[in-house]
Amino acid sequence: MDLNRVPLAGLRAVEVVARRGSLGAAAAELGVTPGAVSQQVSRVERIFGVPLFERTPAGMVPTALGAEVAGHLSAGFARLAAAVGRGFDRSEARLTISAPPLFATRWLVFRLARFGAENPGIQVRLQAETAFVNPDQSDIDLCVRVGRGGWPGVRAERLFAHRMFPVCGVQNAARLQRPADLAGMPVIRDAHAMVDWSVWLGPEGLSEDILAEGPVFSDAGLCMDAAMTGAGVFLAWDALVHDQLERGTLVEPFPGKRRATGLAYWLVSGAEGLRRAPQRAFRRWLKAELAASGLVE
The missing domain is CATH 3.40.190.290 (D-Maltodextrin-Binding Protein; domain 2)
Structure with a gap:
């Protein structure tokens, strides 16, 4: 898949929601509203053509595919954070x-x-x-x-x-x-x-x-x-x-x-x-x- 088809902000939302377990917690970490996080996640799901989360009263539960995707994203964002950190003038x-x-x-x-x-x-x-x-x-x-x-x-x-x-x-x-x-x-x-x-x-x-x-x-x-x-x-x-x-x-x-x-x-x-x-x-x-x-x- 062409990576340019998937917004980076959406992938970040997917990773944080999977890790934090709820839209509210993810929104607090990202500094946006829960509604904005929900929109980003839904946008990625539409692009993929499959759901990545089950919406439950207890929170957002990753599907099997969602958990796999989120694991790769967590590793990827960790590497991005390390790259950005090294890019700053220390x-x-x-x-x-x-x-x-x-x-x-x-x-x-x-x-x-x-x-x-x-x-x-x-x-x-x-x-x-x-x-x-x-x-x-x-x-x-x-x-x-x-x-x-x-x-x-x-x-x-x-x-x-x-x-x-x-x-x-x-x-x-x-x-x-x-x-x-x-x-x-x-x-x-x-x-x-x-x-x-x-x-x-x-x-x-x-x-x-x-x-x-x-x-x-x-x-x-x-x-x-x-x-x-x-x-x-x-x-x-x-x-x-x-x-x-x-x-x-x-x-x-x-x-x-x-x-x-x-x-x-x-x-x-x-x-x-x-x-x-x-x-x-x-x-x-x-x-x-x-x-x-x-x-x-």
């Missing part, structure tokens, strides 16, 4: 980092100036996002992600464990002398929490039934801020509240009782690893900063 060192919003805004951003001072020739761009990104298929150089690892097609280096523990404002610390005292405190809850209180209460021989009601927020950063005001106790994690604990605006009432969740923070790079000097410099700097913060086991 003498002007640029580094694009993707990190979870709360890690970026509550820990990383306050330390980036030190990286710039130590590496004045490297221009850093920081993107705050949670969706998994393959650096070989985007303009991202390195990702920090929370999960269990094992992502296909990338290299992932474990940085530190994700650990949960209660925190509260200074005004409430005296009320929490032992874990059972949680029964008398309002509990601040994150509506989108990945981990519930059972991870921390279980090893203490306690049940979530002892916990009182309290305010609910859609963002863990708001939960942390509410805890600082004395609104209650919040189940937080290391990177989120490290600086507030250091400043004394939050208190860890039960020191020595941080519980691993099975998740971890990872530094994710492309399949070839850290090919560029700026990537290696950022890795060295990040690990040193994590160690200085006491986050590395």
Whole structure:
């Protein structure tokens, strides 16, 4: 088939939809509307004369042919991304980092100036996002992600464990002398929490039934801020509240009782690893900063 008959944007849409599983997720990655992605996919299907996806309530499921085509496209776009990357003038060192919003805004951003001072020739761009990104298929150089690892097609280096523990404002610390005292405190809850209180209460021989009601927020950063005001106790994690604990605006009432969740923070790079000097410099700097913060086991 003449490649010129098939629009490149349509092939890109097919690849992303197959990989992400829905029009909405693909649209978010491509920076367009779901309707635009749907039109591109339908256009390619009309050119091929066969469907590449089954439209289901759960999302877009590739047909056998669609999965085969998408696999070739993923490999092809990865090679295109590598070619484009090599085409840029790397003498002007640029580094694009993707990190979870709360890690970026509550820990990383306050330390980036030190990286710039130590590496004045490297221009850093920081993107705050949670969706998994393959650096070989985007303009991202390195990702920090929370999960269990094992992502296909990338290299992932474990940085530190994700650990949960209660925190509260200074005004409430005296009320929490032992874990059972949680029964008398309002509990601040994150509506989108990945981990519930059972991870921390279980090893203490306690049940979530002892916990009182309290305010609910859609963002863990708001939960942390509410805890600082004395609104209650919040189940937080290391990177989120490290600086507030250091400043004394939050208190860890039960020191020595941080519980691993099975998740971890990872530094994710492309399949070839850290090919560029700026990537290696950022890795060295990040690990040193994590160690200085006491986050590395």
